Amino acid sequence: MIRVLKPGLLTSVQDLGRYGYQKYGVIASGVMDQLAHRLANILVGNQENEATLEITLLGPVIQFEKDALIAICGGDLSPTIDGIPIKMWRPIYIKKGALLSFGQAANGARSYLAVAGGFDIPEVMDSKSTYLRANIGGYQGRALRSGDLIPFDPLGKFSQQKLEFLCGKAGSELFTEMDWSVSSDLIPLHRRDPSIRVIRGRQFDLFSEESKTNIFNEAFFVTPQSDRMGYRLTGAFLQLKKPAEMVSEAVSFGTIQVPSEGNPIILLADRQTTGGYPKIGQIATVDLPLIAQAKPGDHIRFKEISHEDAQTLYLERERIINKLRQGILLKFK
Amino acid sequence: MVYSFQPLGDNAIMIELGKDIHIQTQQKVQFIASILDNHTKDWMIEYIPAFTTVTLFYDPFKIMRHAKKGELPYNYVRSWLESFLTGVAVENKITQRMIEIPVCYGGELGPDLEFVARHNNLSEDEVIQLHSAGDYLVYMIGFAPGFPYIGGMSEKIATPRKETPRLKIPPRSVGIAGKQTGVYPIETPGGWQLIGRTPLELFRPEKHPPTLLRPGDRIRFYPISYEEYLELGGDKE
Structure with a gap:
C-alpha cells in the first residue's frame, strides 16, 4: 500500500488508455508520455499496460507502507527518498516507511511511478485509467488527494527475484538503486524548444500557402490553457484558403487541428473521440513523448516528416524497446 | 462501393465513404463497422465510426509478423481492407433498432x-x-x-x-x-x-x-x- 501525504498539482492513476470504447464516445484517457510509462513498467517487471502514477509539474509526497520495487521515468521532478536525491530510469528497492517526495520540475513536465506488481484498483471498461472529467476509472475516478491509500498487488515471481537480490544489498539503508538503467539513447532530452516531427494532416492542402509555410517555419508557444486534453498554441495564425464546411471525423493522439480563429491545438490523452476542425498535421508517434513533457511557455518547432518515415521510425523504436525488455529479463535469470 | 483511404498519423487509416451527411453514407459506415466487428485481428486496436468515415487504429509493430518483408504497415492494412471491399455492395439487411x-x-x-x-x-x-x-x-x-x-x-x-x-x-x-x-x-x-x-x-x-x-x-x-x-x-x- 502507498499512502499519499501530499497530492502534488495533479497526480492520477493511468495506464496505456481505454481502447475499444471510443466508438461509444468514451475518450481514451491514459498516460501522456507512453514511452516513460512503458519503460517504468518494464524496469520493475510489470506488463507495459499496468497502471502507473502520472505526476504533473509539482510532485506529491508518498509513504510506502510495505517494501516495494519501483521505477521513476519521464520528466525530472527532482525525486528524493527521505531527502536523498534518487536516480531515475532504473529499478529502486524502497523499504517500508520510507518517504518518496517529488519537488520542482527540473526537466520536462510529467513523471511516471511504477510499482512492481501494479496498483490494485478495479478496471472500468477494461482500463485503470482515470477519466477525470467524467469521474470514471483510476482511483475513485479522480486525481489523488492527501490521505488516499492505494494498494499494490503482490509481486510477480520475476519481481520477487529482483527484490530478494536487492534486499541482500540494502542493509540498513532505506533504499537501494540498481547499478544499471535504461540506456541513454532511449531517454529523450526534454528541451524548452523541442523540434517535433509532423506528418501532413488530411486537410493540409485546404490551408493557405502562407499557413502551409508557417506551420513548419515558425515557433509556436505552449499557452497556459493547456492540459491533458490538448495544448493550445499561439504563433503564426493559420488559415484556410477559403472557409470549408467539415463534418466531424475521428481525431487521434497528436492531431494538430486549427479552429477558425487560427491558433492550432494539439490533441492529447484526454481528447474527444471526434472533431470537426481541419487537421493541418499529425505528430509522429516517436515524438509524442517530447510533446507530453512540454509545458506552458515552451516553444515548439514543427518539422515535416513523411508518413512512411514516421512508420519506419515507429518500428525502429519498438525494436529497441523489445530488446531492452529481453535484456532486463536476462539480467534476472 | 466508392471509398478512399488516407492515413491518420502513423497508426491509423481513415476510410472515407462520402462527403456529406447522408443516410446511405451512414449505412456504408455501419457496413464497414460490421466487417471490422466480424474479422478482428491481433493488430487491430479499435475503430471510430463517424458521419462519412471509419477510422481504424492498428498496432504497426504487430503487423510486422504478418506483412511481407519491407512492406509498410499502412500498406498491409490498406490491402487487407481492399480485399474485403472490392466489388462489395452494401447489403440492405443491416438491422436497425x-x-x-x-x-x-x-x-x-x-x-x-x-x-x-x-x-x-x-x-x-x-x-x-x-x-x-x-x-x-x-x-x-x-x-x-x-x-x-x-x-x-x-x-x-x-x-x-x-x-x-x-x-x-x-x-x-x-x-x-x-x-x-x-x-x-x-x-x-x-x-x-x-x-x-x-x-x-x-x-x-x-x-x-x-x-x-x-x-x-x-x-x-x-x-x-x-x-x-x-x-x-x-x-x-
Whole structure:
C-alpha cells in the first residue's frame, strides 16, 4: 500500500488508455508520455499496460507502507527518498516507511511511478485509467488527494527475484538503486524548444500557402490553457484558403487541428473521440513523448516528416524497446 | 462501393465513404463497422465510426509478423481492407433498432420550451407534437460518452443556440441547437435550448455496451407526464 501525504498539482492513476470504447464516445484517457510509462513498467517487471502514477509539474509526497520495487521515468521532478536525491530510469528497492517526495520540475513536465506488481484498483471498461472529467476509472475516478491509500498487488515471481537480490544489498539503508538503467539513447532530452516531427494532416492542402509555410517555419508557444486534453498554441495564425464546411471525423493522439480563429491545438490523452476542425498535421508517434513533457511557455518547432518515415521510425523504436525488455529479463535469470 | 483511404498519423487509416451527411453514407459506415466487428485481428486496436468515415487504429509493430518483408504497415492494412471491399455492395439487411425515448417536456426540466415555441410562432404543445412526431436516425456517437448526433428533426422547430451557454446542462436533457436535436448523457457545459428531460440513462459505464444508443439506431421520442417521469426513475435534480 502507498499512502499519499501530499497530492502534488495533479497526480492520477493511468495506464496505456481505454481502447475499444471510443466508438461509444468514451475518450481514451491514459498516460501522456507512453514511452516513460512503458519503460517504468518494464524496469520493475510489470506488463507495459499496468497502471502507473502520472505526476504533473509539482510532485506529491508518498509513504510506502510495505517494501516495494519501483521505477521513476519521464520528466525530472527532482525525486528524493527521505531527502536523498534518487536516480531515475532504473529499478529502486524502497523499504517500508520510507518517504518518496517529488519537488520542482527540473526537466520536462510529467513523471511516471511504477510499482512492481501494479496498483490494485478495479478496471472500468477494461482500463485503470482515470477519466477525470467524467469521474470514471483510476482511483475513485479522480486525481489523488492527501490521505488516499492505494494498494499494490503482490509481486510477480520475476519481481520477487529482483527484490530478494536487492534486499541482500540494502542493509540498513532505506533504499537501494540498481547499478544499471535504461540506456541513454532511449531517454529523450526534454528541451524548452523541442523540434517535433509532423506528418501532413488530411486537410493540409485546404490551408493557405502562407499557413502551409508557417506551420513548419515558425515557433509556436505552449499557452497556459493547456492540459491533458490538448495544448493550445499561439504563433503564426493559420488559415484556410477559403472557409470549408467539415463534418466531424475521428481525431487521434497528436492531431494538430486549427479552429477558425487560427491558433492550432494539439490533441492529447484526454481528447474527444471526434472533431470537426481541419487537421493541418499529425505528430509522429516517436515524438509524442517530447510533446507530453512540454509545458506552458515552451516553444515548439514543427518539422515535416513523411508518413512512411514516421512508420519506419515507429518500428525502429519498438525494436529497441523489445530488446531492452529481453535484456532486463536476462539480467534476472 | 466508392471509398478512399488516407492515413491518420502513423497508426491509423481513415476510410472515407462520402462527403456529406447522408443516410446511405451512414449505412456504408455501419457496413464497414460490421466487417471490422466480424474479422478482428491481433493488430487491430479499435475503430471510430463517424458521419462519412471509419477510422481504424492498428498496432504497426504487430503487423510486422504478418506483412511481407519491407512492406509498410499502412500498406498491409490498406490491402487487407481492399480485399474485403472490392466489388462489395452494401447489403440492405443491416438491422436497425428502434429505440423509444420518453421525454418529460417543458416545466423545470425543459426551461427553454417556451422560447423555442415563441421563436417559431408555435404553441408549446405544437413544439412537443412536432418533436415527438419525428422519425430520427443516430448518425454517430461522439463529443461525449454516448452523445448521439441525431438527424431528422422538423425544421419548423429549429432554434439557434443560446447566446450565453449554460455552465452546466443536467444529464439526460433533451435539447435543440439549430436544426439538430440531441440528448446529453453526462453533465457538460453547452448552448442548447433545453426542451425536456428523459428518465433513461444514455451512458452506463458498468454495462456493455456502455451506451443506450448506437450509430444506425432509429429513435422516437414520446411525451410523458412529470409523474411518469418520476415513476420511470427520473430525478428532480
